Amino acid sequence: MCGIIGTLDWSGERPPDVDLLKRMLGIIRHRGPDEFGLYVDRRAGIGCARLSIVDLSTGQQPIPNEDKSLWIVFNGEIYNHPELRADLERAGHRFTTRSDTEVILHLYEDLGPACLQRLNGQFAIAIWDTRKGELFLARDRMGIRPLFYTLLPQGLVFGSEIKALLLDPRVEARLDSRALAQTFTFWAPLSPRTIFQDILALPPGHYMQVCDGFRTTSRYWGLTFPEAGSEMQISEKDAAEQLRDLLSDATRLRLRADVQVGSYLSGGIDSTYIAALIRQHTPEALCTFSIAFEEAAFDERSYQEIATAFLDTDHRRTECANDAVGQIFPEVIWHTEAPLLRTSPAPMYLLSRLVHENHIKVVLTGEGADECLGGYNIFKEDKVRRFWARQPESAWRPLLLQRLYPYISDLSRGGDYLTAFFRQGLTKVDELGYSHQIRWRNTARLQRLFSAGLKKSLEGYNPAEEFLSSLNSALSGWGTLAQAQYIEVATFMSPYLLSSQGDRMMAANSVEGRFPFLDHRVVEFCNRLPARFKIRGLEEKHVLKKSAQGLLPPQIWQRRKQPYRAPIHSAFFGHPNGGYGNPPYVRELLSPEAVRASDIFNPGAVSRLAHKCQTGARVSEGNDMALVGILSTQLVQHLFIDNFPPRPVEAAHPVRVCRGKE
Missing domain, CATH: 3.40.50.620 (HUPs)
Incomplete structure (x- = not known):
């Protein structure tokens, strides 16, 4: 694993700022503290903060091809690189390292973007073609390794983490209201959107080519399922x-x-x-x-x-x-x-x-x-609700939900709560997204805590509708579990x-x-x-x-699956009987003054929620989600917008700098 960064100015009028690139590496040094390297010429600068795992002695990045017309930085691992290397050597390629990074470069030299089909791994890749003046960015199939970028009037900036991009004085951090609405629906913004306006994530299974001001993004892999009834015939x-x-x-x-x-x-x-x-x-x-x-x-x-x-x-x-x-x-x-x-x-x-x-x-x-493999309760909820929807007035079919949530059904009137909650939209079984709509609507209720200004900016915007309308029509022919699995991923x-x-x-x-x-x-x-x-x-x-x-x-x-969870309100406000106090930043960021200043949430609603958590009143699941959502958003505002960088950034050192033609 590593961290990669880079800048491109296709006009050649603004050469890369080496000091800035070193600071960009420095702010993501946690991703790769072992070695730092840069390649710069008059148009592009690419760099890597390396965590040495394969080829410890000679795998320093950036790495060029034989004639130094291509340069690569890479975050991740290619697990089948020895087999690919053998094929490339038989085809006449010469290697100077034992690293998987160099294998990608030579494979790209032969196949171009089609090389991605040959890779078994997790990766974010940047390749600079000095002859064509083309930057190639790619991300692994499932989105294991991150890759962000923002477009500038004459180029772009990219990196493994957004904080590296924000060090460039041309890049401004501003919250994206629609990304916030997505977060308070799905738990995260959906790529290419990030929480910051105009800072984008390259989607999983995609690559991007940038040359002379033109940019194309293409998909090379996507999650697919067979049509219902056409699944594998196997015992x-x-x-x-x-x-x-x-x-x-x-x-x-x-x-x-x-x-x-x-x-x-x-x-x-x-x-x-x-x-x-x-x-x-x-x-x-x-x-x-x-x-x-x-x-x-x-x-x-x-x-x-x-x-x-x-x-x-x-x-x-x-x-x-x-x-x-x-x-x-x-x-x-x-x-x-x-x-x-x-x-x-x-x-x-x-x-x-x-x-x-x-x-x-x-x-x-x-x-x-x-x-x-269908491990989440949301998949079983979908199955139970579809079974229940065949006889909506059945008294016993909804009781199956209590097997999924015994800790709720054991509570007073817990069974009634489950029945009422999951009855919403029960018979709309033909709607795409049936499996997730009830969860999304429940989470989206937290948007009532948004400030009046934020609510106004979001009028007419529905994240779930936007997502569902973007889906390929082929999904409707898949089995219901397959549809739910795709949406979950x-x-x-x-x-x-x-x-x-x-x-x-x-x-x-x-x-x-x-x-x-x-x-x-x-x-x-x-x-x-x-x-x-x-x-x-x-x-x-x-x-x-x-x-x-x-x-x-x-x-x-044989054990029942236990969902991974962690403490919430007790982590910030302590036990009602006084085990410990809430950290100072919690009081500061949830104060009416701080909430009014950020203008993201309603100060009165935040104060009431904080008081409820502080006094030890019964805190619901929705209260917990609201607390974390508000506090984490306030922290994003504080760390990345109001006070960025919140601490001094040391430039990476020492940095091996390779220079191309000026």
Whole structure:
């Protein structure tokens, strides 16, 4: 993993500012603290802050091709680079390093953008063609690695993180009101939009070419499913075996590194499955890492202990106290560069810090299994509601929802609440987005907290309608689970889970995450499976559990899925009986003066919410989401608009500078 940055002026009238480029590398040094490099000529400057994982001695970036007409900087890993290198060497290419970066460059030299189809990996790529004067930017299929850019009158600026772009004096940080509405609907802005106006994210599975003022963006890969009834014809036994074989090979490839590789181990089936496959592929001791919480509702340590004992791993655990979440939250937002509606990224920040403290740079995790194999409750909700919609007046069909949310149904009148909540829009089963509309509407209610001015600017704008209208008509022919899976990936996994909760929290502590479930071969195989192999009755990830038998202890693969959650109001306001006080920044940013100054939220509504949380009154799920949304948005305003940069930025040093023709 690395951080990349760059500037382009196609007129050649404004040569790159080397000092600025060094500061841009400096502000993202957490992504790659090992080495820094730049290439500059009269039109372009590209740079890399490198986290050395493959070819530690000679893999410095930027890297040129043989005649130095092409230069590349690259963030990520190409897992099949040895096989690709062998093909290229047979074709006559000469290599000066053992790195995967150089493999991409020579492959691009031969195939152009079509080279992306050959790559098995996670990546953000920038290639500067000095002859054509063309900049090529590309991002991996699933959006694991970030890549942002903003257009200028005579060029553009790009980088792995938005904060690098904001150092350029030509780039202004302004909140995008529609991106904020998307966040308060989907939990994150949808690419290409970011929370900042005119700063864009290159979408997953896309590449961009910029030359002489012309820009084209193209898709090279997209998530697809077969038409309903045309799924793969395969037995359950064969599907389980093939899934295990694919995951085993995906894990084997992701162990390729010249440094020690560890693994996250939450105690759930996904991460334990990957850790078990690692143990099959290497005789070396495996370091595993997990989080424990002081609140029993969030804690999974008993399952972690079962898994680590069974797999005989060298296990390290970080204890996440409620107040720790509140204390590190500003640092979390500094790295997410976006508002949040959950505190879940904060414990992940503490977890990657534990990995870094143990001198490990790479961890494998189980991300992607829930999206690929129907692991979330939202998929089962959709199934229950469609069953219920056939007999809307049935008294017993909605009772199935209580099996999904026993902690709600156990409350007084909890069953009535579930029935009323999920009855909304019950019979509109033919609407695209049926699976998610109820969640989106519920989250969007938080927009009532927006200021009068923000509400006025958003009149007539509906993020859900905009997203659904952008979808390819082919989705309507897919099975209902396939539709829901596609929407979940597009609106949650790529923009939030792999970003705010994934890449950003790992990169903050110079750790690279690798995800076998998101190997494109695994994803494409899972997409072709019949829905009944994913959800059997109300059992999620059925085929994965079948393939786990004999590989994992029964207590792990038979357990009910426990959603990953983290403390919210108690992290910022402490316990009603006074365990600790709220951090000073909470009082400051939620004060009526600060809320009026930012003019994003209604000061009276914010004061009432803060008082409710402070006094220990019963706080609802909606209150928790509102609190995090308001506080994180105020932090974005404070860190990136009112006080950017909030601390001095040291230029990267030492920096190897390669110069082209002036």
